[in-house]
Amino acid sequence: MERKLRITVGDKTREVTVQELGADGHPLPAAVAVAAIAAAPQRRPLDPKWSTIQRDTNERMSHMLPYLTRGSKVFQPADTVAVLNAVIRSGDRVNIEGNNQKQADFLSDCMCKLDPKQINHLHMVQSSVPLASHLKAFELGIAEKLDFAYAGPQGAAVAKAITLGKLKLGAIHTYLELFARYFIDLTPKVSLVCAYEADKDGNLYTGFNTEDTPLIVEATKFRGGIVIAQVNKIVDKVQRVDIPGEWVDAIVQSPKPFYLEPLFTRDPGLITDTHVLMAMMALKGIYAEYGINRLNHGIGFNTAAIELILPTYGEELGLKGKICQHFALNPHPTLIPAIESGWVQSIHSFGGELGMAEYCAARPDVFFVGPDGSMRSNRAFSQTAGHYAIDMFIGGTLQIDKYGNSSTATAGRVAGFGGAPNMGCDSHGRRHGTPAWLKCGEEFTDQQNLLGDVPRGKRLVVQMQETFQEKMASSFVERLDAWKLAEQAHLDLPPVMVYADDVTHILTEEGIAFLHRCKGLEQRMAAIRAVAGYTEIGLQAKPAETKSLRAAGLVKTPEDLGVDRRRANRSLLAAKNIRELVDWSGGLYDPPARFRNW
């Protein structure tokens, strides 16, 4: 028969554990017991003066408690608005998880059903605002202020809400910058996150789409905040504990799985011959020239074209094993042929890409796959990797000004940057050397002029951009639309995605401008004009000047690079459509319905 023994020392009483019993089944002598009690973890009652956050949270959670199923953290979908009403107070900083991939859409919808008379002036701090419901909270007067990184499809709605006085904009951040502020001055009080699975204790499986969850939960919970999760499924045992249940206060199984945007899927069918030409120039003029082995690719068709000519043109140039071995990159479907051909050693991902989960799980040598057999993405870590440990960022933009500053902001659209600027910049905290980084630094005339004889490297930041986009929109402009936007939306400064002093190369169909090799701003501007084609900037180029820039190796045309224009053809693509990507993957890639056009 089991007997419970209690021991009292001073004003403390507790049960005696088995370990504290002597061999004869009696408690150990008092002295030993006192020591055991002293050593046991005890929580002192907190001084109310120093625990206001915790007491406030406890008080709010007591209103939520009646909705939780007994013995668990689970509440019913129908009670979601009531739960949010219980824990959110006017003026709170609130985070709704959502980035450019997964979205806590059900919780966001429910937050819009709160009564704006009761709950208002919320300060939203969140990676992105791509859902209509994110903006609706502002239109309804529930939310008032926004600090974010990316708006995507809601860029126009954000601009409009600012103009109408419905939304006060804090700042447009990069992902890492915003994440950093969660731990300094923008810590959320309540965070609404999402996961694939939860158990009744709140352990979360975020899996392939782990993305921002660990960071949001850590920032919130360790400052006494409240974490509520919507999950696709409540299970007895989660596949893997990505977030410990102790850090999650309540969970709900959402009526529909969370929304997932296939943002990084590019249909090879839409890659043009011009993209192929530019991809050939990139491989010969930059990847091979610098031996780029650690990198990040933007999401456009230009970089998709590079990925797809690695197994063809890249192979022909003998570059396999010399370039493109380590990526900080989402699982781009267009990289499948290069992976399958043995080009890539490792890829760490910011997020999961819809349809790629099985493929990644089946390639654990390449992707970061857990002991449970599924990949784990993590935006904060991947952004950190992209900031410190890659030698090149290459990607597109919308506008480049005559100095080389670039922005995706256009008048009337507050699009944000997401993570691009964390990679599209030089990381000034970097101290380790690689051949590519050192070579670029050596060539960076203006930097070297400020350093004397001390060597320092430089990340390659390549803006790869056709001179004209759809509808004859010019990529090269006298002045960025970002200035106009800054005025309209009362921003502190024009939202620049990549600053001119960070850019090393501008690659257009006309050629590559090696900006970091130039001396001073005037020469940089001349090099930009030389590759700006028939745009207003390009038309200012003087033929004699362009000729001397080419002679000095500051500008290189396809002919200078030995790129044969006849071969700039879609036939160089290792896969010409989504169907061929599926074939390359051995059927493991499962493209979203909208890309299944066969």
Add this chain to the structure above:
Amino acid sequence: MALNQLHFEFAPATPRAFPVAAVHYGVVGSGDMEVIIEACALAGKTQVTVTTPVTGFDHVWQLVLGRFIDESQLADAHISINDNNATPVVVSLRLRQALLEIGE
């Protein structure tokens, strides 16, 4: 879709006569164009006819075609372009590819 016809004439400084009877390159897909270059006795000149749905970019056509003729010195030829919203980038590429096609 209303189509416009634009006509241009160029007189290269050091004319090089078009060496074959004709070449055809490209497809009139969206954002693309086809070009037909035919030999034609024009006393060292080259004529271009552009059929395009786009208006208001005549000066850009002039510049793109002018640079192409300048680089190639193509003479005694008639160039027909059937355009479907190709950017100057694509126009330049197709013209050069057409010449490369016949080994020029």
